Structures are given as C-alpha cells and as structure tokens.
Amino acid sequence: MGKNFKASSAGDVRAKKHLGQHFLKDENIAAKIADTLNLQQYSKVLEIGPGMGVLTKYLLEKPVEVHVIEIDSESVEYLENNYLHLRGRIHEKDFLRYDLTEVFGEEAFAITGNFPYNISSQIVFKMLEMREQIPEFSGMFQKEVAKRICEKEGSKTYGILSVLVQAFYEAEYLFTVPPSVFNPPPKVDSGVLRLTRKENFHLECDEKLFFRIVKTSFNQRRKTLRNSLKSLNLPDNLREDAIFGSRPEQLGFQQFIELTKMIEPYAVSDK
Known part of the structure; x- marks a missing residue:
C-alpha cells in the first residue's frame, strides 16, 4: 500500500456540503470497495x-x-501532493x-467510487450512455438508491433506474455501510453495489x-400503462392488449x- 503514495504533511481536506462530500475514513471498507472490481475486459479504472x-x-x-476525476480543487491539490503515482x-x-473520450478514447474502462449522494443517479445515467465502453461499475451510494438499482419488479422501490440498469447489466447489492465510517457522517446508511x-x-428493440x-x-407509476402511455397516441386496438392493464412496477x-x-410500428420517431 505504501509504495504508491507518500504520507501527507498537510492537513486534511475540508468536506464541502455543496459538493455532497462525506469522506470515507474506514480503511477496511475502502479495501473492500476496491476488491469489488473483477478486473476483466478492461485495463483502466x-x-x-x-x-x-x-x-x-x-x-x-x-x-x-487508475484515473481519478475530482471537481474539488482542494482535493485535487491534496492528491497531487500525496499520490505521486x-x-x-x-x-x-x-x-x-x-467528455471522457478525451481520457480513454474508445477504450474500455471501469468506474468506481464513493459517489456524492446528490448526483449518484445522474452518474448512473451517464454510465448507461457510455455502456459500450464500461463493462463494470461498482461503488457506494445512499443505501436506498443502491437497493433501488438492484430491485426486481413487484417492489414499491423498483423504478426507472432498476429497469434501465438491469436491461444492460447484472446488478448485485453487496453490503451496507453505516454512517459512522464517514467524516462528516451522513444521516443515512450507504450501500455498495456492482454492475457487470x-x-x-x-x-432487441429501438x-x-x-x-x-x-x-x-x-412518471405516472400509480397508473396503468394504458393511461401513463397516452401521450404516445397509440391505437385503441393496441392499448387493449393485456400488458397495458399493468402498472410499470x-x-x-x-x-x-x-x-x-409492440409499440415500435406506431411510435413517432424522436431520433
């Protein structure tokens, strides 16, 4: 562990609320998150x-x-001074x-991290946009979000992220992390997941x-699909199919x- 960085003589970085920063301070959990990567089909993280x-x-x-991306200039300075490799x-x-192609071109890479709660869902949506290059994704979310991503149909927490992620990735909820291992501690538990x-x-569709x-x-999850998909202006005979009597979850x-x-032949293209 010691060969890749030097001990800091500077003080710690101050966690910034507007960036959603909660610094992990438990070495064992950090090591466990690093071990969630299977390191297959890629050589960059x-x-x-x-x-x-x-x-x-x-x-x-x-x-x-290893590459890191950090918006906080104070953290960047700390890393530059302490992680010479x-x-x-x-x-x-x-x-x-x-635009991550400026770093990776068209090469495959994995993503991991202790993700800020306030942008964690947006991180997943961007990952999905780049799924051709990302064979593996792991990291720490607010527990509720991590559970939702891995949830199966029939659950009240199953939603947009669940469906979109699971269409392309195998989703595994790995372990729960208590607030006490962060500085400052968040108000809720965190959860670590892996997407392969x-x-x-x-x-096999558009x-x-x-x-x-x-x-x-x-967006109207309490309604049946017959009602929630009205904006697509589908023909009545199609909307009579039994599947339209279901709710999305x-x-x-x-x-x-x-x-x-089923809908493709009738949908107006927005390409």
Missing part, C-alpha cells in the same frame, strides 16, 4: 470523487491504470459534463424508444423490451 484518496490507494495496488491521471473536471455488463447488452417508454411509464426489463417492440 476511473474513480469518481476520490477526495483524499482512501479508496484510491487500494485501487493503485491493482493491475490496472497519479501524476497526469488526476482530472480536475465535472464528471457529468466532461451482460454479454449481449444490445436490446433503444431510444425503450428509454422513453420506461421513463414515461414511471409489475414489468421486468424483458417485458419492457417486448412492450417497446
């Missing part, structure tokens, strides 16, 4: 929001090229706005329409794929 590098130092022990691979950028891209992750149908369905991702295939 991107850590989002490394802070003071408690997870980073364990990633640096892995046989992969990361020189040239510390990207002071906003992950949600940064499916061997065949291309859908993927853009699939996303649109899933999002439109769950009753359908697994495969059923949403079948639903999309």
Whole structure:
C-alpha cells in the first residue's frame, strides 16, 4: 500500500456540503470497495470523487491504470501532493459534463467510487450512455438508491433506474455501510453495489424508444400503462392488449423490451 503514495504533511481536506462530500475514513471498507472490481475486459479504472484518496490507494495496488476525476480543487491539490503515482491521471473536471473520450478514447474502462449522494443517479445515467465502453461499475451510494438499482419488479422501490440498469447489466447489492465510517457522517446508511455488463447488452428493440417508454411509464407509476402511455397516441386496438392493464412496477426489463417492440410500428420517431 505504501509504495504508491507518500504520507501527507498537510492537513486534511475540508468536506464541502455543496459538493455532497462525506469522506470515507474506514480503511477496511475502502479495501473492500476496491476488491469489488473483477478486473476483466478492461485495463483502466476511473474513480469518481476520490477526495483524499482512501479508496484510491487500494485501487493503485491493482493491475490496472487508475484515473481519478475530482471537481474539488482542494482535493485535487491534496492528491497531487500525496499520490505521486497519479501524476497526469488526476482530472480536475465535472464528471457529468466532461467528455471522457478525451481520457480513454474508445477504450474500455471501469468506474468506481464513493459517489456524492446528490448526483449518484445522474452518474448512473451517464454510465448507461457510455455502456459500450464500461463493462463494470461498482461503488457506494445512499443505501436506498443502491437497493433501488438492484430491485426486481413487484417492489414499491423498483423504478426507472432498476429497469434501465438491469436491461444492460447484472446488478448485485453487496453490503451496507453505516454512517459512522464517514467524516462528516451522513444521516443515512450507504450501500455498495456492482454492475457487470451482460454479454449481449444490445436490446432487441429501438433503444431510444425503450428509454422513453420506461421513463414515461414511471412518471405516472400509480397508473396503468394504458393511461401513463397516452401521450404516445397509440391505437385503441393496441392499448387493449393485456400488458397495458399493468402498472410499470409489475414489468421486468424483458417485458419492457417486448412492450417497446409492440409499440415500435406506431411510435413517432424522436431520433
């Protein structure tokens, strides 16, 4: 562990509320998160929001090229001064706005991190947009969000993220992390998950329409699909099919794929 970084003589970075920072201080949990990566189909890893590098130092022990992306300039300065092996691979950028092809080109890479609660769902949506390059994704979320991503149909917490992620990835909820291991401690438990891209992750339907149908369905999740999908102006005879009598949380991702295939001939393209 010691070979990849030097001890700091500077003080700790101050956690900033507006960035949703809660710095992990438990070394064992950091090591466990680093071990969630299976290190297959890629040779590069991107850590989002490394802070003071408690997870980073364990990633640096892995046989992969580690990059980190951090929006907080104070954290970037700390990393540059203390993690010398990361020189040239510390990207002071906003992950949600940064074009990652500037770093990775078209190469495959994994993503991991202790994700800020306030942007964790947006991180997942961006990951889905780049799924061609991301065979594996792991990290720490608010427990409720991590559970939701891994939830199966029939649950009240099953939703848009559940369907979209599980259409392309195998989702595993791995373990729960208490607030006490963070500085400052959050008000809720955290949860660590792993997403492993499916061997065949291309859908047998129009993927853009699939996303649109899933999002439109769950925007009115208490209604049946017959009502929630009214905006698609589907013909009455199609809307009489039994599947339109279901609520969105009753359908697994495969059923949403079948639903999309049914709707495709009638949908107005938004490409």
